[in-house]
Amino acid sequence: MRILHFADAHIDMVTQGRIDPETGLPVRVIDFLTSLDQIVDRAIEEAVDLVVFAGDAYKDRNPQPTYQREWGKRIMRLSQAGIPTVLLVGNHDVARASNRAHTLHEFRTLAVPYVHVGDRIELLGPKELGIPVQVLTLPWVSRSTLMTRQDTAGLTVQQVLEKIENLITSAVQNLLAQADPDLPLILTAHASVQGAKYGSERTVMLGHEVVFSHSLMRNKRIDYVALGHIHKHQDLNPDSHPPVIYPGSIERIDFGEAREQKGYVLADVKRGETTWEFVPLKTRRFIDLAIDTPSADSFMADIMDQLPDANKVAGAVCRLRLSYPRDWEPLLDENGIAEQLKEALSFQILKDRSTAKRSRLGDTTAVDQLTPLDLLETYWRTVDLEAEEMGAMQELAKEILGKTA
Ligand SMILES: [Mn+2]
Known part of the structure; x- marks a missing residue:
């Protein structure tokens, strides 16, 4: 059968x-x-x-x-x-x-x-x-x-x-x-x-x-x-x-x-x-690329270097995953990327800007020694929250953390 x-x-x-x-x-x-x-x-x-x-x-x-x-x-x-x-x-x-x-x-x-x-x-x-x-x-x-x-x-x-x-x-x-x-x-x-x-x-x-x-x-x-x-x-x-x-x-x-x-x-x-x-089955090609951008100075050059050749992406569904600090955003030239990938069926850029200011914790800070409240405060700083609002949020957080403790 x-x-x-x-x-x-x-x-x-x-x-x-x-x-x-x-x-x-x-x-x-x-x-x-x-x-x-x-x-x-x-x-x-x-x-x-x-x-x-x-x-x-x-x-x-x-x-x-x-x-x-x-x-x-x-x-x-x-x-x-x-x-x-x-x-x-x-x-x-x-x-x-x-x-x-x-x-x-x-x-x-x-x-x-x-x-x-x-x-x-x-x-x-x-x-x-x-x-x-x-x-x-x-x-x-x-x-x-x-x-x-x-x-x-x-x-x-x-x-x-x-x-x-x-x-x-x-x-x-x-x-x-x-x-x-x-x-x-x-x-x-x-x-x-x-x-x-x-x-x-x-x-x-x-x-x-x-x-x-x-x-x-x-x-x-x-x-x-x-x-x-x-x-x-x-x-x-x-x-x-x-x-x-x-x-x-x-x-x-x-x-x-x-x-x-x-x-x-x-x-x-x-x-x-x-x-x-x-x-x-013969199916549509998917290309999923994680792009490494270590430095602001060479940000776009690094991206362009790591893009596949134009003929390699022909007809493919593409995704680029970028991870960079929020304040590098103006350095990103999406049109330049689009030009290089124009033979693709489609492409999307997945931006992860959450790693943004990790460096602001400072190299000497051991994260595991920070309390949840310290970590939260660090987070508020990375999203540039006003001092007054930050104070209010910390107070609320204290209340919640106190309750669950
Ligand atoms: Mn089902």
């Missing part, structure tokens, strides 16, 4: 920046669609038995019709090729109120051939999929579909999350018990799983979403776990059965993902024995 697994398409996540004159679409949206094209092309070329998309098609639950058209075109290519395709609903696809439609609803409403929408916890088998495999779908489940206000009355957020996890875990275990033991079984889930690593800049709502335990996924009854939600590719059960895989997002959302190789997974799923490979 050859399957292709991808997730977190988020095709309209990055809409700012240049517009492609031919299509009228943002260039960065085209990047995401190009990744999607590579995935669909490969599924069709390889004639895979099944495609599993593990959730988050769009940025949010209100995608523009233009983006729906582009997503729809590509899913229809899979349908027309006769490839069974499971579209799992992720948190970005789903509305909070349970009676509202999610972004993948039309595929269900219009009963698109070969396309199966995973918007509930259920077990799809040969009868539904037309192939000898079982897929257990675990979409993003919003609290309101599982419990009423009364159920959660008086409970802490943590207790509510625990209750949700227990309800979902037992629903999944019931379905596993019903599954045909001779057929391979794929669990696809859009969720956080304990132990997963997040990309550096992704905002993790830890404590606000269910984090599933390993034991639910590392179940020998399952032959492949197709996850979505976390944008960094990883296997949470290496060298053991079943593979528990996040393929990661299909393009880079932001600089937090700059160093991540994006891709999808091709797997040969067999009962008790699965092999898989991560297939890299």
